[in-house]
Amino acid sequence: MRAVFGLVLIVGIALAGGAVMMAKKYIGEYQTALAKERAGQKEIVPTVEVFVANEPLRYGQRLTLENIRKVSWPENAIPEGSFLESAALFPEGKPPHRVVLRAMEKDEAVMAVKVTEPGQDAGITSRLQKGMRAFAIKVDVDTGVSGFLRPGDRVDVYWTGSIGQELEGARREVTRMIQPGIELIAIDQSAGRDIDGTIIARTVTVAARPEQVATLAQAQNTGRLSLALVGAEDDTVASVIEVDQRKLLGLADIEAPIEKQAERVCTIRTRRGAEVVEIPIPCTN
Template sequence: MRAVFGLVLIVGVALAGGAVYMARDYISQYQAQLARERQATQDALANVKSVATIGVIVSNRSMKYGERLTQEDIRVVNWPEDAIPEGSFVDMAVLFPEDAKGDRFVLRAMEKDEALMAVKVTEPGESAGLTSQIEKGKRAFAISVDVASGVSGFLRPGDSIDVYWTGTVSRGLEGGGGEITRLIQTNIELIAVDQIAGSDLTGTTIARTVTVAATPEQIAALAQAQNTGRLSLALVGVQDDTVASAIEVDQGKLLGIEKIAPEVVVEERKCFTNIRRGAEIVQTQIPCTN
């Protein structure tokens, strides 16, 4: 009996020793793996370069076209140096110079935390009217529209439009007559709809007039076209960079009717000779020789 008890005790001790050895080996492997992962993390962090940032002035609230810009409306946030939008203000002294002759005004709607850029605000002392949006060498010109010619109220300041003229051409012009439709101006910049010049216009608005920015020559053509016919506007897509060619449609082209050239009637050539018969001269027809 004692021999059996001793054998069981020896086997139990052997099993316990084996379990302890296996547990110690597993723990050692786990600790080694953990140490390797910790070292890899430290190496990765050591290789990461710090991102350089610059303080950029952003809007502190939502702002609309025409609002006066004050220092309470802005704040400075750190932006990655290589991701700063072009034209952003980074110096408060530049945005609000000490020798400023007036306030700045908002030209484009801005949301909270949006970067403040030079194209979105006026110069100090400059109004937010149309004069601040017209490029050098261009003028503002108003075009009368309705729900049909004004693209059903979907026009917005900042859009580009093509202008078509429909009118009657006199028979003495271009060798014919009748009503035609012709593309007269392309990619004209729209700067105002009725009395709204900002981009804050929401929803559809059935305007009575739209204002475009164009060169004096273009304005002369638009004025002549508006006084002699009807103008229709076509909205140009934002990503459309194609150049429209000269387009003209009359009723014949619209209906696919080909013009028939008038039949040319060739008159028969006749030759005559005069024959004296006594005191009388008689005209007699003879064959033509040339």
């Protein structure tokens, strides 16, 4: 009887130990799953629906509800100028389309700077900010940076011409930077930034203030204009630059020859009969 009791006791202890181990394992798995769930909740980022391109869009293409769609976008990373509501993109009472100003790839956010106002065409006027004017500059392969210019680039404008007079009637030819950092808004008749290949332009159109337009017009009529491309991330402001032939060759300014002062001659007049004679004498003063 005692042997049976001992056996039952041993079996009970074994079952109790197994139950404890199973409970401990279950609790551990539960705690692990709970920790993963909590970690996943921490990684959830608030999102907002934003309009994006449903297909690649190029300059001049019409933008309608058919070629855009809404996607979830991280709330703290929404590009500035993005459209969140269709009423903002296509306001009621206005034409239900815009025109693409800058090329967009599929799934790229539609931003105000990349499209025109509702119903507006993608002409030069849509690229001009308030107070700015469009002015065309004649260029060629030499003065137009060998065809590497694109709308949206910035250039420094240099004028080469003759000014004033030097010795012996020769005119002084100089090269001077007259306008730094002017923005290009069109190359020939193209205002799109997605130009393929190299274009040897005959004219470039710049956005300038009225006083800058007057300066450029005067410079274009009195000399030759050349353009220098400014780097995309260059925010420096160039100072006034002027170079003439003497500065180019490192020559000193030509000085006017100093005239040799003539020697003073002092004389007295005396009469010898009917003749008046001048006799040299030392100058006392």
